[in-house]
Amino acid sequence: MTIIDTHSHIYGPEFSDDVADVIVRAKEAGVEKIFLPNINLGTIVPMMELCQAYPGCCYPMMGLHPEDIGDDWHEVLDEMESLLKDRNHPYIAVGEVGLDYYWSQERYEEQKEVFMIQAGWAKRYDLPLVIHTRNAHREMVELMRSASEEESLRGVFHCFSGSSEEARELLDFGQFMLGIGGVVTFKKSQLPDVLRDVVPINRIVVETDAPYMAPVPYRGKRNESGFVKAVVEKLADIYGMSASSVAEITTNNALNTFTRARK
Numbered sequence: 052m053t054i055i056d057t058h059s060h061i062y063g064p065e066f067s068d069d070v071a072d073v074i075v076r077a078k079e080a081g082v083e084k085i086f087l088p089n090i091n092l093g094t095i096v097p098m099m100e101l102c103q104a105y106p107g108c109c110y111p112m113m114g115l116h117p118e119d120i121g122d123d124w125h126e127v128l129d130e131m132e133s134l135l136k137d138r139n140h141p142y143i144a145v146g147e148v149g150l151d152y153y154w155s156q157e158r159y160e161e162q163k164e165v166f167m168i169q170a171g172w173a174k175r176y177d178l179p180l181v182i183h184t185r186n187a188h189r190e191m192v193e194l195m196r197s198a199s200e201e202e203s204l205r206g207v208f209h210c211f212s213g214s215s216e217e218a219r220e221l222l223d224f225g226q227f228m229l230g231i232g233g234v235v236t237f238k239k240s241q242l243p244d245v246l247r248d249v250v251p252i253n254r255i256v257v258e259t260d261a262p263y264m265a266p267v268p269y270r271g272k273r274n275e276s277g278f279v280k281a282v283v284e285k286l287a288d289i290y291g292m293s294a295s296s297v298a299e300i301t302t303n304n305a306l307n308t309f310t311r312a313r314k
């Protein structure tokens with residue numbers, strides 16, 4: 052079984068004592084590749100150190116997270132884009148980017164502006180876009196419709212946990228996958244029904260969002276990449292197929308989206 056954890060923050064301080072063990076356990080669980088979304092300027096160094104220590108396993112992305120937008124975002128974006136301009140840059144995606152209106156609607160318009168600039172990078176540098184959306188489904192669909200108008204974008208709507216109607220709207224972006232993580236294993240989650248009803252398995256990639264969102268039976272604990280196996284097993288249950296088939300299909304989906312991670 053070969054699994055790809057398409058969204059994991061194991062370069063973070065939560066893992067500074069034992070990241071080597073975390074990666075050993077991931078390999079034991081069948082996780083061959085781990086994709087690392089960037090958050091802000093400060094996370095680039097720890098993310099790149101991990102990627103250099105584990106080539107062919109850990110792969111970096113480049114982007115500014117909506118919750119990390121500060122007054123200096125113009126300069127931050129300039130610096131990030133200068134990294135993508137290098138012909139030999141190591142980044143496999145623009146991410147994670149998006150809209151987060153959960154805590155407040157702070158920087159409501161700025162979040163949209165920052166998202167659209169980074170969606171432009173995805174087109175310009177031919178990279179997938181890894182999108183975080185929280186309490187902003189409607190706004191994101193509208194932004195994506197205008198961003199997708201002329202050129203087609205590809206990517207992932209990470210940590211999807213919405214309704215059937217929302218899933219359908221996102222799947223209309225034909226080159227986008229839904230990133231499914233620990234939420235699908237939670238007891239009261241409606242997500243299994245939504246997936247069964249409207250989401251074909253060939254539109255799913257799996258992820259942990261470590262250290263957050265640990266799946267059952269690890270719920271409430273620090274999440275780590277190896278736990279994504281519990282997500283694969285739950286999907287096998289939902290789609291009535293073997294875990295190894297789910298692993299194979301979602302791995303193909305991931306590599307067709309993150310084409311630079313094939314090697």
Ligand SMILES: [Zn+2]
Binds near residue numbers: 058060088147260
């Ligand atoms: Zn994330």
